[in-house]
Amino acid sequence: xxxxxxxxxxxxxxxRFFQVEALDLEFSNGIKRTYERIPEPRxxxxxxxxxxxxxxxxxxxxxxxxxxxLQLTLPKGIVDAGESLEEAARRELAEEVGFSARNVTFIKRxxxxxxxxxxxxxxxxxxxxYEKHLPGDEPEPPEVVxxxxxxLDELINGDQFNEARAIAALLMCREQLASRSG
Amino acid sequence: xxxxxxxxxxxxxxxRFFQVEALDLEFSNGIKRTYERIPEPRxxxxxxxxxxxxxxxxxxxxxxxxxxxLQLTLPKGIVDAGESLEEAARRELAEEVGFSARNVTFIKRxxxxxxxxxxxxxxxxxxxxYEKHLPGDEPEPPEVVxxxxxxLDELINGDQFNEARAIAALLMCREQLASRSG
Numbered sequence: 431x432x433x434x435x436x437x438x439x440x441x442x443x444x445x446r447f448f449q450v451e452a453l454d455l456e457f458s459n460g461i462k463r464t465y466e467r468i469p470e471p472r473x474x475x476x477x478x479x480x481x482x483x484x485x486x487x488x489x490x491x492x493x494x495x496x497x498x499x500l501q502l503t504l505p506k507g508i509v510d511a512g513e514s515l516e517e518a519a520r521r522e523l524a525e526e527v528g529f530s531a532r533n534v535t536f537i538k539r540x541x542x543x544x545x546x547x548x549x550x551x552x553x554x555x556x557x558x559x560y561e562k563h564l565p566g567d568e569p570e571p572p573e574v575v576x577x578x579x580x581x582l583d584e585l586i587n588g589d590q591f592n593e594a595r596a597i598a599a600l601l602m603c604r605e606q607l608a609s610r611s612g
Numbered sequence: 613x614x615x616x617x618x619x620x621x622x623x624x625x626x627x628r629f630f631q632v633e634a635l636d637l638e639f640s641n642g643i644k645r646t647y648e649r650i651p652e653p654r655x656x657x658x659x660x661x662x663x664x665x666x667x668x669x670x671x672x673x674x675x676x677x678x679x680x681x682l683q684l685t686l687p688k689g690i691v692d693a694g695e696s697l698e699e700a701a702r703r704e705l706a707e708e709v710g711f712s713a714r715n716v717t718f719i720k721r722x723x724x725x726x727x728x729x730x731x732x733x734x735x736x737x738x739x740x741x742y743e744k745h746l747p748g749d750e751p752e753p754p755e756v757v758x759x760x761x762x763x764l765d766e767l768i769n770g771d772q773f774n775e776a777r778a779i780a781a782l783l784m785c786r787e788q789l790a791s792r793s794g
Contacts, residue, residue, distance in 0.1 A: 441625050540726055569616075572613075592726075594777035
């Protein structure tokens with residue numbers, strides 16, 4: 431199956447945070463369809479699996495506007511101009527959980543809904559943490575929730591932790607984490 | 613940290629596929645902010661980990677408009693009115709990979725970007741497959757790519773499979789899958 435041809439691409443809605451494009455497409459069998467998408471943003475993002483010296487995963491509980499709920503998730507944020515992914519991961523940790531990390535490694539680029547959104551986020555593993563606080567840009571600082579690695583199954587199979595990119599990031603570094611939780 | 617109060621909620625953009633709301637919020641410390649979100653849709657979705665008798669995972673390669681690329685992913689789709697999650701999983705399999713399943717179990721509800729979107733999808737595991745074809749609604753039928761379970765690590769760690777909800781679903785049923793791949 432070859433890529434469809436883009437006959438036309440226009441912005442059909444634009445708000446402060448979201449932009450929607452309509453793509454007029456012609457598929458290789460001649461069928462024409464208009465697809466809508468949120469295009470790839472100019473900024474990149476990181477989501478961070480951070481493990482402290484007590485073999486705890488550092489979670490945050492923060493406001494999730496999509497559901498108007500407080501939800502448990504991993505620290506994450508936008509990569510600032512000029513920052514590497516590792517630097518962004520360290521800064522986000524300092525802003526959201528009050529730690530930075532000596533050891534930060536890239537795990538995987540993750541997409542969310544690639545049929546409709548050109549969005550991806552880079553999963554990072556942070557270890558060898560040390561205390562460091564930076565002011566964040568949230569209206570209220572998120573609550574930090576340390577979660578023992580030994581109880582990771584309970585987190586992942588339970589009903590208070592549902593974010594696919596956070597679960598994918600965590601399970602992808604499970605082998606490395608398993609050797610720590612004894 | 614208590615939930616912020618919603619002072620006002622209005623639709624600020626609406627296209628055929630997307631709707632964007634602006635939420636005027638007041639946080640418990642008195643700070644007011646306007647958040648934008650794509651609200652929870654009226655439909656639900658399923659994403660299906662389907663394993664055939666040869667211990668292969670059934671992937672599809674389909675057009676991903678968000679990146680204008682052909683990408684490898686799991687079969688997925690919207691739950692039709694009146695359908696259960698299990699029925700939707702069976703129908704989507706028949707439409708996208710030409711199989712149905714005698715054994716379908718629920719794995720987990722997964723969210724994508726709950727800070728900005730009220731969207732979630734239900735991960736399902738399908739086993740005991742049998743051939744069944746239903747016409748799909750795609751302009752071109754997706755390419756079916758059987759992937760040996762024994763090579764799951766290669767898929768997940770490689771650079772052609774990046775969808776967080778698909779990786780989360782796969783890794784969440786890894787223990788059940790491991791007992792099959794020998």
